[in-house]
Amino acid sequence: MLFSTLSWLRWVGCAVALGMLGGCELLEFSPNAFNGPKDQTDLTAKNLARLEANPLRAGDTLRFVFTGDSQRFYDHAEKLVESVNRQSGLAFMVVAGDISDFGLAREMRWVDDQLNKLDIPYLTVIGNHDQVGNGREAYQHVFGPLNYSFVYGDTKFILIDTNSREYNFNGRIPDIGWLQQQTRSLDGAKRQVVLCHVPPLDGDFDPKLTEPYAQTLAAAPKLTFALNGHTHRFEEGQPFNDGVTYIGSYSFQKDQYVILTVWNDANDQPRYRLKTIAF
Structure with missing residues (x-):
């Protein structure tokens, strides 16, 4: 008793x-719960609103930061933010996927805890690690759409989910039809940029869609370059020998990032230069 x-x-x-x-x-x-502060939801829309509040004049050169794969490298994020904030003339930063390691909303919020200290907005595309478990839903809750585009200044940015393996290579990811529709029109811009996580020659990219993806980019008017993450190393080249330059990002762990500067030359053709920053 x-x-x-x-x-x-x-x-x-x-x-x-x-x-x-x-x-x-x-x-x-x-651990898969989405509950969290409201100011850490719909971050893509909120950062796009910040961009709209600081427009770039037509004809002005655009400078932005390119990085990727924060994953579990949270201890590197603080120094990255400090370094970016010391640079001048930057419009925003893009993160080429794998914000999280295990697709958890709390991981995505941990990264935002650091990146929201940037003096500039940041935008993301979904990575394969962001889709582990119910990560796809978590990403949409914390950040927003898996595929989206926007125009800033004279540049159109197209961000697309290319994580084919996470969909069991179902032949629908990346969404080639959506990409073709987006790249056909510049929506008033003078050049365009495509950003994804998994590059088209990687084993995690649906091999059935590699050729149509590359052909879509090769046919895209005024394409400056295509950006990707996933490999955790900087790469720059034309793997398809079709005139399209693909640039891969450093991961946060490498303590380096790239500043990309884009403009149109006297013949109205897109041009760019890049600079690697170590921190």
Whole structure:
């Protein structure tokens, strides 16, 4: 009887403690839960709004930061932010996917805790690690659409999900039809840029879609370059020998990032230069 009474008292004590924690919203019952502060939802839309509030005049040169794969390298993010904030003339930063390691919303928020200290907005594209478990839904909750585009100044940016393996190579990712529709029109811009996570010659890219993807980019008017993450190393080249330059990003772990500067020359053709920054 004494044992039963003590057990019951312990159970009541635990229930009260859990109730108090739950009432304060301090207890997260699942690591896959999306609950979190409202200011860390729809971050893509919020950062695009910040861009719109600081427009770039027509004809002005655009400078932006290109990096990728923050994943578990959170201890490198603080120094990256400090370095970026020391640069001048930057419009925004793009992160080429794999913001998280295990597709958890809390990981994405941890990265945002650092990146929201940037003096400039930042934008992301979804990576394969961001789709682990229910990561796809978490990414959409924290950031927003998997495929989207926007125009800033004279440049149109097209961001597309190319993580084919996460869809079991179903022949629909990347969405070639959507990409073709986006690249056909500059929407008033003078050049365009495509950003994805998995590059088209990688084993995680659907091999059935490699050729149509490359052909779509080769046919895109005024394409400056195509950007990607995933490999964790900087690369620059034309792997298809079709005139399209592909540039891969450093991961956060490499303590380096790239500043890209884009403009149109006297013949109205897109030009760029890049600079690697170590921090």
